Amino acid sequence: MRGPDWTDAENDLIVADYFAMLKEDVAGHRYSKAEHRRALLPRLNGRSEGAVEFKHQNISAVLKGLGEVWIPGYKPAFNFQMPLVDAVARWLARNPVWLDPCVGWRPASGLEDAAPIWIGPPPTLSNQPPPKELEQMLQIARKFDVASRDARNRALGRAGEERVLVHERSSLQVAGRADLARKVRWVSQEDGDGAGYDIASYAPDGRSRLIEVKTTNGWERTPFHITRNELDVADERRAEWCLVRLWNFAREPRAFELRPPLDAHVSLTPTSFQASFDG
Structure with missing residues (x-):
């Protein structure tokens, strides 16, 4: 039997506790889910341990929809209620800037020694989530403009560019093209953002790659x-x-490539307009 709806106060409590665990998880620190759960239960309205565990899975699903990291041990569970989304957004x-330390992540031996980025196939219709799950995530992304948040995060964008820069140079070195690796340029940093x-970079055969x-x-x-x-x-x-x-940048960066025309891979939606004065 389904219990009473969670109140805003309960949602705020469990969301804050989830983020406390998530911060430890992303940082690679040890923590006890059971201890967190036992400390949280007396502060809720008679919720069972099973209800709390499932709510943690709901929070993972919300974070997935928001384009955030989540705790891998709490597999995303969908069909959550929007008040939970609002509680996560409030937090x-x-x-x-809760994840800023992770944006500046460097391997212990330095960025130049970072492992190659895993590059896989882009998302397609054949590997998309179930329709109800996908619709709930798209609903969240539209309401909270997930794309704008990533675009405004300059530290995240810069760190991602630097990681790809190192990957390109390393790949050319491995391919025996140290001459080309030395010529790879970080254009947005050296010349500014206007190049497009x-x-x-370069392919091993010398062809230009504009990334x-x-x-x-x-x-x-x-x-x-x-x-x-x-x-x-x-x-x-x-x-x-x-x-x-x-993607998955804070944990283990992974990537895929899209080539023009982009509208063959993604839906392009106008989100702003230029206003000018006539006459």
Whole structure:
């Protein structure tokens, strides 16, 4: 039998406790889920341990929809209620930089020694989540404009570009093209943001690769923003341009590549308009 709906106060309590565990989890620290649960239960309205565990899974699902990291031990469970989404959004609004230390992540031996990025196939219709799950995540992404949050996070964007820069140089070194590796440029840092791509690299055969990097801590289907200039350059230089979508960045960066035309891979939705004065 389903219990009474969770109150806003209960949702706020369990969300705060979840983020306390998540922070330890992302940092690689040991913590006890059972201890957290035992400390939380007396503060709730007679909830069972099973109800608390399931609510943790609901929070994981909400975070997935918001393009955030979640605790792997709490597999996302969907069909949650929107007040829980609001509680997670409230916590994030109060703690906007909670993941900043992870954005600056470096392996112990330095970024230059980082393992190659895992690059897999892009999302397709054949591997999309079940319809109800996908719709709930898209609903969250639309309401809270997940793409804008990632786009505004300059530290995340810069860290993602740097990680791809190192990956490109390392890949060329491994391919025996140290000469090309030395020529790879971080264009957005050296020349500014107006080029329509972030990194100028090369394929091992010497062909030019113009790479636009989009980074998220969330899952591979997290929406992202792309500018009109980036789309124009992608169209004008189709043979060279590609978009590298870096995801799961705070834990173990993974990526896939999209090549023009982008509307063959994603739905492009206008989100802003230029206003000008006539006459």
